[in-house]
Amino acid sequence: MTIQAVMFDFSGTLFRLEHKDTWLSDLTDSAGEPLDLEAQAELMRRMTAPVTLNVDFDEEHLHAWEHRDLDPELHHKVYLEVLRQSGVARVEQARALYDRLVDPSEWTPYPDTERVLKSLADKGVRVGVLSNIAFDIRPAFTARGLDAYIDEFVLSFEVGAIKPDAAIFRLLLDRLGTAPENTLMVGDHEGADGGAKALGCPFALVEPLPTVRRSDGLLTALREHAAL
Template identity: 45%
Template sequence: MTTIKGVLFDFSGTLLRIEPAESWLRAALTACGVAMDDAEITRRATELERAGALPGGALPAELPAELVAQWELRDCDARHHRAVYTGLARRVPLPRPELYDALYERHRTAEAWRPYPDAAEVLAELRRRGVRVGVLSNIGWDLRPVLRAHGLERYVDGCVLSFEQGVQKPDPRLFALACRELGLAPSAVLMVGDDRRADGGATAIGCGFLPVDPLPVDRRPDGLRPVLDLVG
């Protein structure tokens, strides 16, 4: 069996998790100076979640026909990503039009993301062992400032982001590029992620794959620690 010398981590649902829809909406309301009573906030947050408007949150219960084509390629282009998620949010009536862009901007902030409790510990231990670490994400914006703000970037050797490459997981080309960024053969790399289809696509080029559950952070205290049992 080939020794694992590098680990690629997915971002959302793997290393960090997006905040709940209600706190996301509250932050956007505050940013825009809009008042809304608590019952209305709860109701609209539930509707936004059902619409799939929060990136990193629940998938849309129903995808509007006009967004189907963009949805399939949403992580390949920053403009598509914004258009899709603001389009989904606009399915929910909100009191001011600027709130839709404010919601999108909020989800890109470090405050909107919480690292899993064992993320820093596992990344630090991999670094101590001399294991190369990368972040490989289907995403429409630059997540590096979020990693930096949460003290995780120091442990990461490189990030491969779908919107920068114009291709998204499970396309083998993205995994191959990420392995090259680590300077390792795919057989020496483990992919860790919460999406068995997208992240599990790493096995097509010979990487290992470890699935994790994208639970709320307080319900997954040690989901990343099995990585340490698989690497030298």
């Protein structure tokens, strides 16, 4: 089987939101006290690993959570609630932190992201980025010259479908012009990204580790599937 195209997830796969200590140093709880280190760590986990989020939502916010990657307004609304429940009581602080989450310039590529994308492009392998997301991630690629290696972007809020819905994978396959069995899906979540397997795509799982702890995860995954 020849890999003619690769579809990549964004968060935890090609890029990661790496927080800086200064983001959290001025955050205070409802009593005006600084958030302790444990609270800060949990806050960032909730911001960067939303699939495993454990927050008590009312019906209104539950609806917003379930549809957050289809509607930027719902995304903004529910994440402010997540931050409130995570100890960030002051709305202005929550908004400032949220703005960092949706700022493409704040996202860091994994060490092997550029090498992998360029290598695929040099081989003539088509590349797509497929993300459940409510903001435009293209500037994160453009700012680093990585957009030159991407043939197609499919973002959930633009197309009205989210992984693991087969429709969003099928859309990117159609745009890439490749058959499922010749198109590798690479992502950090078995449930969401692994949905491509239902269409017959091979799937490679990578760990969404901090960028300093995952130097060659993408290279390893693609080599294991003979894509590089």
